[in-house]
Amino acid sequence: MDAIFKALNDPARRAILDSLRDKDGQTLSDLLPQFDMTRFGVMKHLGLLEEAGLITTYKKGRFKYHYLNAVPLQEVIDRWIEPLIAAPLARGMIDLKSHLEGDQTMLDTRTPDFVHQTMIRCTQDALWDALTRADQVALHHFACSKASGDATATGDRMDMIRQDGSVMLSQKVTKIEPKSRLEMTFEPNFGDGVKTISHMAFVIEVEGPHCKLTCEHYEIPEAHAGVRDGWARYIASMKSWIETGTPIKLPN
Structure with a gap:
């Protein structure tokens, strides 16, 4: 879970997750206009989020679609938060x-x-x-x-x-x-x-x-x-x- 918390410890990556929460299945071209970052910067953040398991990708033709993966977050909730509520x-x-x-x-x-x-x-x-x-x-x-x-x-x-x-x-x-x-x-x-x-x-x-x-x-x-x-x-x-x-x- 260290990778999850490390990935979340950055406002840009959290903003990317928020964007995917609002509209799943976005390509890099869809995400780029939303952030004041270079193409490489967005790609780097996406790579770290994917390594942490917080996003998954789906390739179709030459396009790569990015999806918020809620399972790791659900596991965190089930481990520490859910028993309390x-x-x-x-x-x-x-x-x-x-x-x-x-x-x-x-x-x-x-x-x-x-x-x-x-x-x-x-x-x-x-x-x-x-x-x-x-x-x-x-x-x-x-x-x-x-x-x-x-x-x-x-x-x-x-x-x-x-x-x-x-x-x-x-x-x-x-x-x-x-x-x-x-x-x-x-x-x-x-x-x-x-x-x-x-x-x-x-x-x-x-x-x-x-x-x-x-x-x-x-x-x-x-x-x-x-x-x-x-x-x-x-x-x-x-x-x-x-x-x-x-x-x-x-x-x-």
Whole structure:
């Protein structure tokens, strides 16, 4: 965590993070006019933020898009701040009004609205099972006590179930590359009750004894801060559960 605090100990880097928080997926050319710095200066700050894991990048053609990565910050909160407060159950649940209905399996033709990324010390098999097996999802999900339906083949549907038995979120597999990439719909059952569908993907890359997990979310409304935070909490809880056996659940 030293790298995180070092990266945050600079007003220019904090300003870059603020800009990405307001508008994720910016290129270097998008960021340059916002700061009284040279191109090299902005690139240097971006490099330090990426080394600290506070931003992730997504390359498409000759463009490089930069995204705020909330997972490291969520881990800091869970370690020192969260035990001191009662987190509201609605933290990751906001009203979504998606402009796109129906399945979408061609995510590779689009850029994500935001990207989360973390390293987990585990095998590829263990991480894949944690993402696709309903019994394991129920153990580490930060807000749900049950899950039904494994996500192991195209067309499979998984439901995240609250303690009262109601479905909080449904997801249907739209594309799958076993143990490497899982694309799913995102169909929340919260907010004002209006059915909305967006799309997301988990990407797994093996790096020695670790797996790099990337979460991409596509085509959600501009007011998606709650969804972003929800995914950060989901990934942080799963990482803790895989590495230590203890998830990070919201208080009842």
